[in-house]
Structures are given as structure tokens and as C-alpha cells.
Amino acid sequence: MEYSVESRNVSRTFKKGKNEGIEGTVRALDDVSIKIRSGELFGLLGPNGAGKTTLIKIFCTLLLPSKGSAYVGGHDVVKDADSVRRIINMISGGETPGYGILTVNENLWFFSQLYGMRGDIAKGRIKELLEAVGLADQGNTRMNRLSSGMKQRLNVARGFMNDPEVLFLDEPTLGLDVISAKQIRGYIRKWVNTQPQKTVLLTTHYMAEADELCDRVGIIHAGRVVACDTPSNLKDMMKNKTVFQFKVAGESDFTRLNSIKGVVGLSWTHHIESDLSTLKVVLADQAAAPEVESALRQPGSKILSLETPEPTLEDVFIHLVGKGLE
Amino acid sequence: MAVKDLARGFKDSIWLGWKIDANWTDPWLFAIYSVIRPIAGMLIVIFLFFVGSQVGGYSDPKYLAYVFVGNTFFILVAQIMLSMGWVIHEDREHYEVLKYIYMSPASLYVYLLGRACSTALMALVSVAISLLFGVTLLKMPIDLLAVNYPALAVSLVIGLVAISSFGLILASVALLTARHSGGMVGEAVSGIFYLFCGIIFPVSALPPWAQTLSRILPLTYWMNMVRNSMFGAKPTEIMNDLGVLAGFTAIFYLVSLGVLKLADYLARNQGLIDITTEH
């Protein structure tokens, strides 16, 4: 079967120069092989610096792999970049490409021309996209007068302009407010559902986003894909594991719990004002639970609550990597 | 703001200007770049002289020295104006830091002055290189041992204040305008001084109305002072120019403060501090 997006043992290293303070190489991707079928919405989940953007750049023909090969729509991204470019687009969250001095309509028209779109078709498409991203009334506003959130929504509209066969979304909801992010996610899902031949590769470090949107999720850490399956199958990996969620007062560092036998991984967030921490501990063996509890009961700290929630993708990540995404 | 804080801000912006202007390449390449640019500019006017002397029959070595000195020290004007015409656009649209400088307690005025000073220090090196190159290799008729260095130093200090004042006016205008044609703005504006301030020809060659303009530009007196110092003039011979230069410099310095304040107000009123205008 020909896959829509495929990488075969892709590695990518970057050289650091003398005047960058670190000499040597940085391995951003290490032997990554993923296969995405046509019509799939595939998520790549991992923390900052995991290699998500590097992989997307390779697929988008902006970067060559140091080793291995990559294909989009059956075309080699190295040897046949022009063919790849005809069928893709990319939306990078947090980026707002465009010309500040032009209006929203003019910016989108400009990008439509890079894909050879006829004027009348472009006009209709621009109208449709602006409605979809909630900018219908901003068409004649200059881009340098838009708020940051609006610029990002404009960027999303730009990404869908050429109705690509394969769309790469690099943290597309980064920096968007809750409602806008939900709107964008809804549009992405609808786009894939109503056009079965379209493929999306979405990178994110928001597990909820990956869980909500993706048909399959690849978990990437330090340049390696450590797991790749549907969200429910990934969560099934936790069948034999137990996840405990503690609310602890008076403590902010739980690293010492890693030394307890049976603790597979842990992650926590600490709220400074309330001095409360939410701690997740993934246990290979429930028998380790009393020892964990006992380790938490120390002078100055207090366990306020204990739950055993349903496993999430973050728990899967903690299990595989040993620590949380944040 | 405490003087200590202002001084630190000034020092830091000099450092920043140096870093931005110099850390883009290896030191040896930067050195070559710093040498080639001023020398190429010098060669244009020197050859202009030689061509003029061949076709016009006028070949006074004093005029060659006049042209050489004028063009060499004009490097200071050109570089500072180029830098100040660019710094706002660069910080606003390229590095996107202008709004953060604005938001901080640091003085924008001190920041811009520091950037101008950074450029001035690098330009002084270019001037020195050009002088040495011209005198030693191109045999320009200048006796470096006869130069009145104290007078030259005084004229450079006051002159740099004057040039920086114009640079600040230019930066203020840049706050309100779009980014067109890269750094051409600074080069274009320095053309005013190149034409009207007796840089490569005496102002007496200009029409009367232009000579009037020359008389109110401090750089005209600055150029006279520099030239006279280079030709070994006595202090009494440059006092007149010094007085006028100091007076006009003070006026333009105050004007630059006013223009910056006005531009600052207009830019904030119109929301231009973090605007993008690239096209």
C-alpha cells in the first residue's frame, strides 16, 4: 500500500559551530519511521525539543534528512520536492506570515497565487475560509492591525488556501484562546471527515488535542518515536499499570519517588500561590502504592486527595518516557 | 532615572550595537569588510579627481587633499546615518524587540544614542584605515605629522554630537514610516550633508540659496574644522568654526530631542511601535 506520508529510518543531526558555544552535533531525529495512510489524521505528540518540527520540515521539503528517506504522496521529499509542494501546505502555530501593510483579503489572495489559483476561485475560497476561522468581518483590515490571535487564525486560513492533499499542522492552536482553538480543531476535524482523501499530520504537546482529533498518535521523545497507535490502544497499554493522582500540599519536588521500585514514571504541576501540587504516579505494580503514599507523608507536606483516574495519553507518555510532557 | 542607570543603558546599547554589527561572521572577514567598504568609497572620489584633472586640466594637489579628507571623514556621517535610519526598522520588524525596549524603564533616547555611538566607534576605525591607506599607499598629499590632533579631537567630539542629533531625528522619522528599501534611508539623508556641507567641493560652488542652507548646517563648520586640523591649522584659525559648530550643534541637539518626543507620542498614538510594514 502506498502511504500518504512516510518516513523510513529518518535521522537528522545539526552541527553546532564554535561561536555557538557548543561544539559537536545535535541529533534532532533518530531513526524515525512512521507511515500515515491517506485520509488519516495522525498526531505526533511530544514535549518541546522532541523533534516534531524537524520532522515536519523534512516532510515539507524545507530540510533534508541526514539519513533515511521520506515520502509525501508517494514523492520523495529530497529528489522530487516540486511534486511534494504541489500537494501540501503547512500551518505553524505561533507564526504569522504575511505582509502587515496588506489587508487580510490581499494577503490570502497573494498566497492563493502561489498555487496558481484563478482570481474568481480564490475570491470564493477566501470568503469561505475567513468565515470558517471567524474573520469574515476583517477582510479589509490590514494585517498589521489584527490582534495576535486574529493573525494566527489568518495563518490557519492561509494553510487551507490550496486545499492540500496533505496538511502539516505544527502546533496550530499555540497561543490561541480556548474558543478559537476549539473552533480551529472543529474545522480541522470537519475538513478531514468531509474529505476522506485528505491527510493531516498534526504535532502538538497538548494531549487533549491529540486525544480529541487524531485517528492515530505517535509519541516522540528525544528524536525517537517511542509508540505509535490509536489513542485507545495506547491507553490500553496502561491496562496493567495503575495511575494514581495525588493532591499534595506543602511540597513541590517529588523526584525522590523515582527511586521507589515499581514507579514507572511521574509528573507533577505545582501551584505557587496555593502551594498545592497535582502529582501523577504511574505504577507497574499496585503493590508499590503504600510505599509511595508513605514517601509522601513527611513533615511539611500533606496528602489532600487520592484518585485513580482513567489513563490518558499523558499517562502513556509518562509510562514510556518516565516523566511528563510539561 | 538615575544617572547610573542611564550610563549603564548607554554602555549596554553600545555593546548591543557592536554585537549586531560585528558578530555575523569570522573576525578576519569582518576586518576585510571594514577595510574594503571605506576604501572603495574613497577610490571613487579620488578617481573622480583624477578624471576631472585629466579632462578639465585642473590638478591642484590641495584640492585632492581637500577631497580626500572630506570624503574620508564623511564616513562618520554616512555610517551613523545609515545605522540610525535602519535601527528602528530592524528592532521593530526584524528582531521584534522595539516594543520591549519601549516597555522597559530604559530610555529610548539613551538606547538610540548608544547605538549611534557604537556605529561611530566602528566608523572611526574605518576613517583611520582610510587615512592610512590613502596616505601610505595612494600617496595622498597629507602630512600626518603636521596634523593638529587636539583640534581634530575636539572637532570630532562636537561633530559626533551633531551627527548623532541628525541620526536621532532620522530614527524618530523612521518610527512613523514604513520599511522601504532596506538601509537606503540613511544613505539618502546623508546625501544632504554630502552636497551642502563642503565635503568634496567648496560650498562657494553652490548656487546662493544652497550656500545659505550650508551656513545653517553644523556639519559645514565641522568639515572646515576637521580639514583645517588635518592641514595643521593653528587653534586661532579654527576658533570661529568651533564657536559656530558648538552653537548649531546645541540647537540641533535640542531639536532632535523635541523631534524624538513628538515621534514617540505620534507612534504610540497610532500604534506604530510594533507594527510590520514589510513589503
Added chain:
Amino acid sequence: MERNIRTIVARTYVRVVGGFREPSWLIWDTILPMLSLSAYIYVYKVMNAPREFTGFVILGGAMIAFWLNVLWSMAAQLYWEKETGNLEPFLIAPISRMAMLMGMAIGGIFNTTIRALGIVAAGILVFQVEFLVGDPFAALIIFALTMIALYSLGMVFASLFLMYGREAWHTSHLLQEPIYFLSGFYFPVKFLPFWLQVAASAIPVTFGMDAIRRILILGEGFQDVSIHVIVLAAFSVILFLMARWALRYMEQMGRREGRLTLRWQ
């Protein structure tokens, strides 16, 4: 082909509309550059140079406008697009890089032509330059060939920005004055020492400048500049092919080293 033509038109639109929306370039790019030029004219006047030398400087100034358009509105523009985050969408689009650069150049030509015409008009009105047009058709051919060669050269420079950042930017700055000097923008190249003339002959605009001067100021005809035409035609072809190769090569290098869209280099 259609896509590339649309790209050229679109990018031209951006440049032209941007210029109309914020017209301060009329001062920076057209009026003020006349001043530096005038300074050189006054040097010739002080030295009693013949009248035609004023014309040489005027034509040189007009040609400089196009050279600067190549350097700053086209070549270095890629650098600016990269720094403002616009380069990625361009590079992943199925367009010719030359089409994108052409759009930038054509968009800049509007401003440039106004500047060039302004300089010529000032030359005629203020300095009473006399143009003895020998052969207008020859002048057009020379101008067209010079522009093709010049803009192709500009595309070669632009390719550097796919790989480098400020190094290429400063290289563009570095090229300004030496090109003014060697190409005879302000005086005929024949006044340079022989070895410098040889160096100057590697720059296409040297031939263009010399030929245009001969035709428009000295009233010479096509036969007198036939060698210039041949050389410029050869330059145009060679530089065009070089530009195509350079853009592909540098893009590939940028992709390999991860510097294609690396900002703040």
C-alpha cells in the same frame, strides 16, 4: 508556467501596493539620492570638466537606481522575508524561486523607474545636461540586455540568502561601492588602470553603462556599441543559467544544513 506568472503578478502587487500605501519612499528613494549625485557633478564643475561628464554622472545615477533595486529590493529581500517568517510558505509552494524574485524586482522597478527618470529630469532641468541620442533603438536593446544581465546577477546574490543571513546582507552592502567604482557609474572605465578595467569587464553593468553613455551622451550609434551588445547578450545567458543553478544549489545546501529558514543568523 501559469502558476509562476501568477506568482510574479502577486509579488509585484505586494510591492507596488505597499509603496502606494506608505509613500515616504518618494523622498528616500527618489529625491534625496539626487543630492549625492549632485555632489559629484559639482566636483566635475569645480575641475572644469567638459559638460558631457555631468551627463555621465546623471546616467550613472539613473543606472545605480536599478543596481540598488537589484541588490535591495530583490536579492536582500529574501533575507527580509526569512527574518519576518514569510519565507517558509514561499518555499513549500510549488513555484519557481526565480518567479518570486522576478515579482519582487518588477514591483521595485516602479519606484526605481521613477527615481531614474527623476534623476534624468533633474539633470536636464537643473544641470542642463544635453542628450544627443544617437540611436534610440540601440539604447533600448542595450538597456534591456543590461537589465536582464543585472537582474540575473541579482538572483545569483539572492541565492546566498537561502543559506546565509547577515553575512549575505553585509556582502550586499560590500558590493555597493566597489561596483559603483569599477563599473564606471561616475566616470568612463577607460580612465582606470588596465588591470582594473579587466576586472571591471567581469561586471555586466560596466558594458551597459559604457554603451548607454556612448549612445545617449556622445550620440554614437549601434555599430559603435555592437561589441557591447554581444557581450551583454552573452552575460545575460550565462548569468540567467547561473542564477537558476545557484538558486537550486543554495536551496539544496540550505536544506541540507538546516539554514534555509533559520532566522537571525
